[in-house]
Amino acid sequence: xxxxTAADETAADQSADDQSADEAAATGGLSTAPVEEPETxxxxxxxxxxxxxxxxxxxxxxxGRELLGWARxxxxxxxxxxxxxxxxFLLALAAIPGSMIPQNNASAVTVEGFKERNPGxxxxxxxxxxxxxxxxxxxxxxxxxxxxxxxxxxxxxxWQFVGQLRGRPPRAPRHLDRMPAYTTWxxxxxxxxxxxxxxxxxxxxxxxxxxxxxxxxxGGRAHVAAEKGYLREVGNLVFHLSLxxxxxxxxxxxxxxxxxxxxxxxxxxxxxxxxxxxxxSSGPFYDTDDLGNFSFTLDEFHAEFVRSGPDLGTPxxxxxxxxxxxxxxxxxxxxxxxxxxxxxxxxRVRLLGHGFAPVVRITDGQGDVAFSGPVPFIPQDQALTSxxxxxxxxxxxxxxxxxxxxxxxxxxxxxxxxxVRGPHSTFPDPDDxxxxxxxxxxxxxxxxxxxxxxxxxxxxxxxxxxxEDTGDLFRFDLRPGxxxxxxxxxxxxxxxxxxxxxxFQISTRAGNSWALGGSLAAIAGLAASLLxxxxxxxxxxxxxxxxxxxxxxASLGRTxxxxxxxxxxxxxxxxxxxxPMLPADPTLLADTEAGPGSDTSxxxxxxxxxx
Amino acid sequence: xxxxxxxxxxxFSNLLIYTAMAVYALTFVAYTAEWIFGSRSRVARTSSALGxxxxxxxxxxxxxxxxxxxxxAVVVRKGGATSVLDRPKIVTRSTTPERDAVPDxxxxxxxxxxxxxxxxxxxxxxxxxxxxxxxGVVARTIAVGRGPWSNMYEFSTAFSxxxxxxxxxxxAFRRNVRWLGLPLVTTVLLDLGLAVTVLYNDSxxxxxxxxxxxxxxxxxxxxxxxxxxxxGAVGAVLFLFRDxxxxxxxxxxxxxxxxxxxxxxxxxxxxxxxxxxxINAAVFPFWTFTIVAGAIWAxxxxxxxxxxxxxxxxxxxxxxxxxxxxxxxxxxxxxxRRTAYLCIAGLVCFLINYYGVNIFFDSLHGYGGV
Ligand code: HEM
Numbered sequence: 001x002x003x004x005t006a007a008d009e010t011a012a013d014q015s016a017d018d019q020s021a022d023e024a025a026a027t028g029g030l031s032t033a034p035v036e037e038p039e040t041x042x043x044x045x046x047x048x049x050x051x052x053x054x055x056x057x058x059x060x061x062x063x064g065r066e067l068l069g070w071a072r073x074x075x076x077x078x079x080x081x082x083x084x085x086x087x088x089f090l091l092a093l094a095a096i097p098g099s100m101i102p103q104n105n106a107s108a109v110t111v112e113g114f115k116e117r118n119p120g121x122x123x124x125x126x127x128x129x130x131x132x133x134x135x136x137x138x139x140x141x142x143x144x145x146x147x148x149x150x151x152x153x154x155x156x157x158x159w160q161f162v163g164q165l166r167g168r169p170p171r172a173p174r175h176l177d178r179m180p181a182y183t184t185w186x187x188x189x190x191x192x193x194x195x196x197x198x199x200x201x202x203x204x205x206x207x208x209x210x211x212x213x214x215x216x217x218x219g220g221r222a223h224v225a226a227e228k229g230y231l232r233e234v235g236n237l238v239f240h241l242s243l244x245x246x247x248x249x250x251x252x253x254x255x256x257x258x259x260x261x262x263x264x265x266x267x268x269x270x271x272x273x274x275x276x277x278x279x280x281s282s283g284p285f286y287d288t289d290d291l292g293n294f295s296f297t298l299d300e301f302h303a304e305f306v307r308s309g310p311d312l313g314t315p316x317x318x319x320x321x322x323x324x325x326x327x328x329x330x331x332x333x334x335x336x337x338x339x340x341x342x343x344x345x346x347x348r349v350r351l352l353g354h355g356f357a358p359v360v361r362i363t364d365g366q367g368d369v370a371f372s373g374p375v376p377f378i379p380q381d382q383a384l385t386s387x388x389x390x391x392x393x394x395x396x397x398x399x400x401x402x403x404x405x406x407x408x409x410x411x412x413x414x415x416x417x418x419x420v421r422g423p424h425s426t427f428p429d430p431d432d433x434x435x436x437x438x439x440x441x442x443x444x445x446x447x448x449x450x451x452x453x454x455x456x457x458x459x460x461x462x463x464x465x466x467x468e469d470t471g472d473l474f475r476f477d478l479r480p481g482x483x484x485x486x487x488x489x490x491x492x493x494x495x496x497x498x499x500x501x502x503x504f505q506i507s508t509r510a511g512n513s514w515a516l517g518g519s520l521a522a523i524a525g526l527a528a529s530l531l532x533x534x535x536x537x538x539x540x541x542x543x544x545x546x547x548x549x550x551x552x553x554a555s556l557g558r559t560x561x562x563x564x565x566x567x568x569x570x571x572x573x574x575x576x577x578x579x580p581m582l583p584a585d586p587t588l589l590a591d592t593e594a595g596p597g598s599d600t601s602x603x604x605x606x607x608x609x610x611x
Numbered sequence: 612x613x614x615x616x617x618x619x620x621x622x623f624s625n626l627l628i629y630t631a632m633a634v635y636a637l638t639f640v641a642y643t644a645e646w647i648f649g650s651r652s653r654v655a656r657t658s659s660a661l662g663x664x665x666x667x668x669x670x671x672x673x674x675x676x677x678x679x680x681x682x683x684a685v686v687v688r689k690g691g692a693t694s695v696l697d698r699p700k701i702v703t704r705s706t707t708p709e710r711d712a713v714p715d716x717x718x719x720x721x722x723x724x725x726x727x728x729x730x731x732x733x734x735x736x737x738x739x740x741x742x743x744x745x746x747g748v749v750a751r752t753i754a755v756g757r758g759p760w761s762n763m764y765e766f767s768t769a770f771s772x773x774x775x776x777x778x779x780x781x782x783a784f785r786r787n788v789r790w791l792g793l794p795l796v797t798t799v800l801l802d803l804g805l806a807v808t809v810l811y812n813d814s815x816x817x818x819x820x821x822x823x824x825x826x827x828x829x830x831x832x833x834x835x836x837x838x839x840x841x842x843g844a845v846g847a848v849l850f851l852f853r854d855x856x857x858x859x860x861x862x863x864x865x866x867x868x869x870x871x872x873x874x875x876x877x878x879x880x881x882x883x884x885x886x887x888x889x890i891n892a893a894v895f896p897f898w899t900f901t902i903v904a905g906a907i908w909a910x911x912x913x914x915x916x917x918x919x920x921x922x923x924x925x926x927x928x929x930x931x932x933x934x935x936x937x938x939x940x941x942x943x944x945x946x947x948r949r950t951a952y953l954c955i956a957g958l959v960c961f962l963i964n965y966y967g968v969n970i971f972f973d974s975l976h977g978y979g980g981v
Binding site: 096182340515516 | 937
């Protein structure tokens with residue numbers, strides 16, 4: 001706090017035997033970490049109100065004091081380091097179940113499967129929100145408490161830090177030799193000159209240094225107090241603040257987002273409005289009027305697959321050539337690749353998947369075209385064996401009556417057939433494309449008003465086509481350009497060829513740039529906070545009764561780093577010209593050299609003896 | 612675009628890895644010999660330091676030193692013929708002053724000449740094995756035409772390579788870390804053994820979803836962070852043993868002969884603790900960056916930067932555990948055993964994320980290729 005220095009002054013005044021207070025003052029505020037309350041203050045809970053005056057007013061006043069006391073107590077607990085640690089620990093623990101139990105947000109289908117297999121366990125899990133761990137009440141409670149604690153921690157620390165920046169480095173403690181790194185020697189230079197040189201030296205090394213007079217009535221001796229490495233604290237505050245920014249960005253992303261998927265066949269368009277999406281979801285604050293005004297065409301889709309070696313059949317390249325039109329009417333051409341989304345305004349268009357769409361043409365019993373166009377088939381495996389259905393709702397049968405047709409089957413880009421798997425593909429490129437279908441006629445059930453899956457055929461009201469000669473079920477293989485007569489003069493089906501299709505995800509999310517900025521700031525802050533050292537150095541010089549000057553130097557770092565004593569050694573060496581060393585008393589010297597702490601490692605100059 | 616796999620080169624890479632494993636096995640023998648020969652030396656420096664605790668009590672020393680100027684002032688360099696004045700001597704104290712006096716052990720060789728010879732041989736062999744290992748990884752990189760970390764086999768070989776590189780790096784910077792040699796080489800042998808048997812995968816292709824600049828940043832960083840976290844955790848484990856040993860001595864107990872022989876030669880608990888802390892503190896910002904790079908990549912590939920996929924979740928858990936560790940150290944003032952457990956827990960989370968999630972969990976990060 002701002003009165004930090006005042007506290008130091010008083011500390012310096014205290015009697016010599018009150019050493020721990022003296023040291024505490026010198027150490028104080030080096031870390032902006034909150035000082036843990038001694039247990040005694042928290043042990044007194046339950047009696048914040050103090051004596052209760054008689055009457056209702058007295059009672060109320062007592063209650064107010066009591067509540068305030070509890071609130072303060074609770075707040076102090078919440079923002080204490082110990083509770084922060086516990087909350088962090090709980091957060092780590094709470095994140096675990098979500099990695100082991102299927103989660104709705106990742107794959108609702110997997111969750112459904114799990115529920116079917118384990119009905120009893122699932123209802124238990126459901127009650128504990130274990131299928132939605134990361135949005136569950138308990139998980140949210142932990143991180144919200146953590147962030148309240150964080151804010152409650154940062155704000156006072158920031159104030160405290162500003163106070164320190166405005167104040168002066170704290171005075172030297174009386175017993176410098178109690179500091180983590182200490183050195184002393186005797187010289188013939190004048191104390192004032194030594195201090196001046198030390199002051200200059202420390203300033204040159206960009207310490208914030210302060211020459212303190214030794215006040216007669218204060219009892220303290222003149223010394224230089226210096227401090228460096230404030231950037232560490234800045235880094236630490238920046239880091240913790242960035243965590244708050246990250247959390248807000250994350251919350252914003254949950255509340256305001258839109259995400260939709262669309263399958264587009266080569267040559268077809270997509271216009272960004274709600275009706276065009278295959279699936280769409282958005283956050284509570286998203287208004288579908290916010291959908292960006294653009295459209296695009298999938299001009300061509302390129303896929304390449306490895307043709308030899310151990311990775312036979314794995315994809316090596318997916319490119320979607322698209323042309324898009326933005327709201328200002330301009331048209332652009334570009335290529336969308338996996339990992340390289342196309343940004344149009346606030347929206348990102350991402351390439352997710354691809355497959356084949358056989359182009360079929362069906363003429364009805366009257367010779368009219370009942371259906372013509374590409375039909376997307378859905379890949380089932382790496383070799384792109386694809387399944388799909390062709391629905392022909394507007395069809396007239398040979399008798400001139402309206403009826404409906406449906407076909408279902410496979411598209412195999414590289415055709416093969418065997419006993420076990422039936423028709424399937426052996427390679428994802430269209431080396432030998434074959435369309436294998438069986439046909440149905442009757443009622444597709446599309447008029448019932450219920451939404452239908454375009455990739456599934458509801459055959460409850462349909463009859464399977466039968467070969468008129470053999471009586472077998474009507475099933476056929478076609479290669480591009482081939483066509484087949486449907487039985488009983490029901491018309492013809494021509495497999496004209498195929499197009500490729502691609503699925504795109506179109507999404508927008510609030511807070512992305514804040515999340516990125518926050519995380520980069522967090523890393524920078526962390527680096528400063530972990531790699532920089534904040535430390536204090538004191539230099540004291542005073543005349544000794546034998547006529548020499550005694551120089552004492554000590555430093556105190558935030559963490560026990562080797563670099564602190566190393567730096568002190570180099571500072572002492574730099575001060576040596578101004579305060580040349582006198583040889584020590586040989587008897588005393590022998591004493592230390594024999595001590596157990598004498599160090600033989602390479603770093604001995606810095607490490608020194610430890611005792 | 613990725614090049615077609617060069618199978619000849621890939622085979623050559625495998626050959627190099629197998630040769631490296633053979634040399635690592637020899638290295639293992641040499642380090643073991645160093646420890647065995649070193650056990651002949653009998654220098655009980657620790658117990659003398661702790662045994663004479665009363666005399667060396669720094670607090671009391673300071674109490675008696677009312678006039679600091681009378682304390683030893685100048686170091687006299689022992690090598691010099693006469694008393695050459697050098698720099699002032701720095702006296703340090705830690706928060707566990709009773710342990711300040713404990714000197715580091717002499718190292719595995721324990722001052723024994725034969726042991727030291729074996730130790731030096733072991734370091735040379737480690738270097739040789741590392742070069743072969745590096746060659747294997749580089750050959751594989753060229754053979755597959757992309758970063759050598761796209762399946763668990765490659766990840767594991769790169770992981771142990773970085774492990775050895777960091778060890779050699781410490782040695783090159785004249786850190787006294789030869790005591791790390793035996794545990795590290797043991798790990799490397801296990802890791803490579805697992806890699807060439809269970810995890811081997813000759814896949815070379817990078818599916819388009821993995822073909823991103825962020826993968827070039829995210830995965831190698833994860834490997835480097837993981838290897839350094841491993842080194843930090845080895846320091847923490849050894850710290851736990853050594854700390855118990857010192858505590859026992861300080862309490863006047865007498866540890867067993869084997870424990871004494873081995874632990875006496877390790878660095879002091881203070882040194883081990885700091886070693887471990889420094890590594891973890893330095894790695895943490897990089898680990899954070901690893902996660903951020905992964906999030907940016909996920910944003911590009913899947914349209915969300917964070918989706919609580921098991922891999923992401925465990926990276927997060929690992930991160931939180933290390934944050935607890937750093938917090939506990941720097942603010943709650945925990946030192947020693949409890950933080951050592953936290954550091955080990957952090958590494959365990961990393962390993963769960965790497966092996967556990969790839970093998971047992973249903974994750975989008977399905978590049979495991981087991
Ligand atoms: C969201 C969870 C949090 C994370 C991931 C986190 C992470 C960290 C990290 C990595 C450090 C650096 C450690 C070092 O300087 O050696 C740190 C320091 C610190 N954190 Fe947190 N922290 C979190 C929440 C909190 C909370 C809730 C508080 C307050 C109650 C807090 C207070 C501090 C303090 C006081 C320091 C040390 C400052 C110093 O060394 O001078 N942190 N934190």
